[in-house]
Amino acid sequence: MEKNEPLISVIVPVYDVEKYLPKCLDSLLAQTWRNLEIIVVNDGSPDGSWDIMQDYAARDSRIRLRRQKNGGLSAARNAGLELARGEWIGFMDSDDYAAPEMYETLYRAATEHDAQMAVCSLAYVTPDGTPLPRTSPITKDEVLTGREALQRLSGPQNWYYVTVMNRLYRRSLFEDIRFPEGRLHEDEFTAHLFYWQCERIAMVKKGMYYYVQRSGSIMHTESVRNRVDGANGMMERADFAREHEMYILAFAACNGALGCIAFAKGSTPEERQALAQVTERVDRLIDRLLRVPGCRTEKAKVALFRLSPALYRLALKIRGGGRGTHRRL
CATH class of the missing domain: 3.90.550.10 (Spore Coat Polysaccharide Biosynthesis Protein SpsA; Chain A)
Incomplete structure (x- = not known):
């Protein structure tokens, strides 16, 4: 030493x-x-x-x-x-x-x-x-x-x-x-x-x-909590990026959050409530992002989720996305 x-x-x-x-x-x-x-x-x-x-x-x-x-x-x-x-x-x-x-x-x-x-x-x-x-x-x-x-x-x-x-x-x-x-x-x-x-x-x-x-690791498990927490973390990043005028990162983080929750289905009242809350939060985030200057293509992507979650899910499938989490694949 x-x-x-x-x-x-x-x-x-x-x-x-x-x-x-x-x-x-x-x-x-x-x-x-x-x-x-x-x-x-x-x-x-x-x-x-x-x-x-x-x-x-x-x-x-x-x-x-x-x-x-x-x-x-x-x-x-x-x-x-x-x-x-x-x-x-x-x-x-x-x-x-x-x-x-x-x-x-x-x-x-x-x-x-x-x-x-x-x-x-x-x-x-x-x-x-x-x-x-x-x-x-x-x-x-x-x-x-x-x-x-x-x-x-x-x-x-x-x-x-x-x-x-x-x-x-x-x-x-x-x-x-x-x-x-x-x-x-x-x-x-x-x-x-x-x-x-x-x-x-x-x-x-x-x-x-x-x-x-x-296969037994926490992040390998596709749970509702896993997806909700991932979405919340990405939304915090999106707001941080928007506040610092890093708009491409803000939209990417927003799409990451949407990818976390787009295919999630709650099997209990608690899970359904958690998904409803995070969806409401991401909807407010989309409102904020739609008001930033420029970024027409990125705006169209997040607006699609609001227009039709089913179409957004289809777009994710075509791109090969939809997991939203990548901890241990």
Whole structure:
């Protein structure tokens, strides 16, 4: 370890992942960047994860533990942020793992370019480690401004720029931001807020975050709550973009929200009420967007939903859309 090497804090929320947790923690302990603190937050996990966490903490002093009642992914990440002492912050889902050089590579990319964030490609794998064919939109090592990164949220594979796990953040980015507790799709609510603060973001083409695709993960489940929370996060981004006169991003986020809810069907009174509320909210958002200058093509797209949700759904099917969520495919 180099003298005065800064501390990197990696926050790992844990819930019902005893089968995957050892591989995740092993990959962190094997990092070439040795000055790590690994904050593992047991979010009321009902399985044997706590015993695994204690065993690893006894073996390596860099692992710090927290145990709390189940509050969801955002609550666990926020708890980790309160404990973190590092100048740089990273996040890892407890069923994923990282290449040994990931955090050192991200740190050096960030410091070389005086960036506030560094992002690498995802390497998609099955639970047994078999690579999956996925194309990364990060096609080269480059440096983006915060506004350029925001623009990519409106382009192809925009969800790729939403996830928090494949990146390293300067601690200062969290001064006024925490993840929204009680929500799914917490990344949708925060990605634009982080980018807005950045002067520079270092993009690293190499896939170093191993993103495990398993059917039991929360975001693989096509639930009404999943869709409603995703839509609400995208609508917050749309309003943020509209207020900052980034109109293409605002319309893209609005269409993302519509894609979340267009095919959703509530099977209970509570689900039907949630869908009615989010539809009413998106209708108000469309009103606001229809009043912005220009953007005739984008206006036509969102106006179609109001004119005929059935036609909007058909248009999504033709384009191959309609999921609205892309967490673990």
